[in-house]
Amino acid sequence: MLELMLIDRNRRGWEWRVCDQSGTVLGKGRERTRMAARYRGYQTMFLLLASGARLIDPGPLAP
Structure with missing residues (x-):
C-alpha cells in the first residue's frame, strides 16, 4: 500500500512524498x-505500480 503526503512549506511551495x-x-x-504537488505525487505512485516495483513484503515462505 502506498501513501501520498503533501506538506505546506509556506512561500517555498508544497513538498510531496510517496511512502x-x-x-x-x-x-x-x-x-x-x-495541485501540482498532488499531481506529481500520484504520477509517481502510478509509475511505481506500473513498473512492477515490489512494494509488499510477503514474509517468509512456507515450506
Whole structure:
C-alpha cells in the first residue's frame, strides 16, 4: 500500500512524498502549487505500480 503526503512549506511551495507501509520514502519532490504537488505525487505512485516495483513484503515462505 502506498501513501501520498503533501506538506505546506509556506512561500517555498508544497513538498510531496510517496511512502510505503513502513514509512520508507520511495519518491519526493517540490512544486509551487498544491495541485501540482498532488499531481506529481500520484504520477509517481502510478509509475511505481506500473513498473512492477515490489512494494509488499510477503514474509517468509512456507515450506
